[in-house]
Amino acid sequence: MSRNLAFQLKKIRQQRHLSLDDVAKATGVSKAQLAQIEKGEANPTVSTIWKIAAGMRISFSSLLQSPTAHFMKYSSKDALHVDEDEGRYRVYSIIPYNPERGWELYKIEMEPGAFSRSEAHTEGVEETVTVIQGQAIISAGEMHELLEEGDTLVFSGHQPHEYKNTSEKLTILHLILQYK
Amino acid sequence: MSRNLAFQLKKIRQQRHLSLDDVAKATGVSKAQLAQIEKGEANPTVSTIWKIAAGMRISFSSLLQSPTAHFMKYSSKDALHVDEDEGRYRVYSIIPYNPERGWELYKIEMEPGAFSRSEAHTEGVEETVTVIQGQAIISAGEMHELLEEGDTLVFSGHQPHEYKNTSEKLTILHLILQYK
């Protein structure tokens, strides 16, 4: 996060051939703090960000947006997980939510017969479920669907919904939660 | 600025029927701090904003954007002004730059014969000049234009440009500076 700021500020400053003193004068933010920010070692307040954006005549987005390409590994070893249905329904967070991205990815393991029910999420949540292995019945509101290996279902999460493993083997799902 | 945050956070929290304790648990930000933020009495750090956005599953923009309608008076009495050409060329800031808006508005007063030259601004600046009273010659790069009362000229500010009052009376301009 402060990485973005660090990168963007330094980039803009150098594009304009300005020194830290120049920026300090233009924005009213101290040189020391600007240096910290550019090194990604600072955690500035909104008022500081405002002063920088205003002084540099740029928008927030151009300050906060991530540089460009990512190359980021999420290890399954680090994946947090939550159990339901007495440990027979297990949810692993693969990619956690990120305000820039707007969605998150889970892996779900369901023992034979395992079951989970979710209350309606907040408005504007869309669920995308893919069956990696096994099969499952997904219900949302009045709708029901049997999904087999390779099948994917998309539905609105703002209604109560259920996941059930109807097969005799372990079922594995990938679940993408997209927030409006 | 923290006004926006205050408004949006409270709105989202209430829409979802959550208490401050709920949000504190979901975001990892203390209840006291959340209360301060909602009252607009806080100046949170980016990491705090990140925690709120991530925990609430919302984007930055939805947290930082201004509520809706404004109703804001900028008094000419408060307008900062800068003089050039020995006080015969006067610039008044009417609406200061604001990162959300992306542009700013100036009033310029030029005594007869008054003159001002600007070096090239940073890339992506667009100037829009309207003659309120009198007349002026605007030059930008190789181009020249005589503007009379009611005329407006739009040009890129990333080249050296000049303003000159060629009339016998006080000339008044409105200048909008739009940043990319």
Next chain:
DNA sequence: TAATGATGTTTATTAAAGTATACATATGTC
């Protein structure tokens, strides 16, 4: 009516953001 629980506010403390100053390092210039 007292008690319980849930919610927001206030207060005291700690951790860190922000500033100002001095320091180091380079790059000319006489």
Next chain:
DNA sequence: GACATATGTATACTTTAATAAACATCATTA
């Protein structure tokens, strides 16, 4: 080579963001 200027870095200090815990307020229920 000494001096001056400009630029980024490190240090000491002040202010304040953030936390945790106690407190106030209100509703619901026994």
